[in-house]
Amino acid sequence: MKVAVFSAQRYDRFFLDEANRLRAAQGFELDYQEAALSAQTVALARGCDAVCVFVNDRLDAPVLEALAGAGVRAVLLRCAGFNNVDVAAAARLGLFVARVPAYSPEAVAEHAIALIMTLNRHTHRAYNRVREGNFALDGLLGMTLHGKSVGLIGTGKIGLATARILKGIGCRLLGADPFPSEEFKTLGDYVGLDELLARADIVSLHCPLTEDTRHMIDARALAAMKSGAMLVNTSRGALVDTQAVIAALKSRHLGSLAIDVYEQESSLFFRDRSDDIIDDDVFQRLMTFPNVLVTGHQGFFTAEALREIAAVTLDNLDAFATGRPCENILPPTR
Numbered sequence: 001m002k003v004a005v006f007s008a009q010r011y012d013r014f015f016l017d018e019a020n021r022l023r024a025a026q027g028f029e030l031d032y033q034e035a036a037l038s039a040q041t042v043a044l045a046r047g048c049d050a051v052c053v054f055v056n057d058r059l060d061a062p063v064l065e066a067l068a069g070a071g072v073r074a075v076l077l078r079c080a081g082f083n084n085v086d087v088a089a090a091a092r093l094g095l096f097v098a099r100v101p102a103y104s105p106e107a108v109a110e111h112a113i114a115l116i117m118t119l120n121r122h123t124h125r126a127y128n129r130v131r132e133g134n135f136a137l138d139g140l141l142g143m144t145l146h147g148k149s150v151g152l153i154g155t156g157k158i159g160l161a162t163a164r165i166l167k168g169i170g171c172r173l174l175g176a177d178p179f180p181s182e183e184f185k186t187l188g189d190y191v192g193l194d195e196l197l198a199r200a201d202i203v204s205l206h207c208p209l210t211e212d213t214r215h216m217i218d219a220r221a222l223a224a225m226k227s228g229a230m231l232v233n234t235s236r237g238a239l240v241d242t243q244a245v246i247a248a249l250k251s252r253h254l255g256s257l258a259i260d261v262y263e264q265e266s267s268l269f270f271r272d273r274s275d276d277i278i279d280d281d282v283f284q285r286l287m288t289f290p291n292v293l294v295t296g297h298q299g300f301f302t303a304e305a306l307r308e309i310a311a312v313t314l315d316n317l318d319a320f321a322t323g324r325p326c327e328n329i330l331p332p333t334r
């Protein structure tokens, strides 16, 4: 069985090759492509039985139709989120689509905490200062997190893992989720979204991107937040209206922003653009604020998570190849 692996980075090859070697059953033929999957690159999948894709590969109806036309029968997502897949079109075309629903929720949760800690105590600025012999503390003032209220929008696997760590720090936890979890109730309180926004010193997003959640943090939601609060997004960029966030930062209402994901990240993230002129003016405006911290979608990026992603991805393919039931097919069942 031949698989075109799109958006393949060096680390994807390493962990997929390792998982392929470890398979007791026969391995698969993995054809690595650096390019992201799009209408322009879909021809690279010709002759393959399956494609393996990541968060910024495009799987809209025209791309899926082209894949099916080229003989591809399975789509393997190396991620949990599937907002980039037209699931209805895939079903209509009879394509098998499977994802990796949970590889290491703790990896993403720990990154969300790293962002909160860094932005709050300015360790990224302190690191540079101290290396230049500047030991002044001006500008590095933070707040004690113990006793602060953190609002988690989405209390699924990653939201819960984040809640457990924050509980250990001594934060008060507020949650908003249409499907409440019994475990979260032992850690904090569920409240309505507006109450969460009004009470939280830090708001952290852990819900999926859907048509209902797109731009859920817009000008209205930002105005409802406590003045000076921190907004953290490690989920999907389009949950946040970036222009509205810039306006809230400029008016000094939003205290600080930490993001691992960005609405237009597909043209920027996962590659070295340091020699290029970046023509995304919205992103570049964000980079001018001293109280904004951006990482390039690295929440998932631990060796444990990549090993798990590779193993589950190949296991999903094995289920497709052998016709055995697969619990990771889309759409998911709760």
Ligand SMILES: NC(=O)c1ccc[n+]([C@@H]2O[C@H](COP(=O)([O-])OP(=O)(O)OC[C@H]3O[C@@H](n4cnc5c(N)ncnc54)[C@H](O)[C@@H]3O)[C@@H](O)[C@H]2O)c1
Pocket: 080, 081, 101, 102, 105, 108, 153, 154, 155, 156, 157, 158, 159, 176, 177, 178, 179, 206, 207, 208, 209, 212, 213, 234, 235, 236, 260, 261, 297, 298, 299, 300, 301
């Ligand atoms: N930064 C990264 O590297 C990275 C890695 C993995 C996942 N993610 C993102 O994290 C998201 C969460 O992942 P997960 O594994 O916790 O998913 P999950 O399915 O376990 O949890 C998502 C939760 O969000 C809730 N939800 C849905 N709509 C909501 C709404 N309108 N308001 C509040 N809550 C809502 C769901 O009920 C569910 O409990 C994924 O969808 C993905 O976009 C990011």
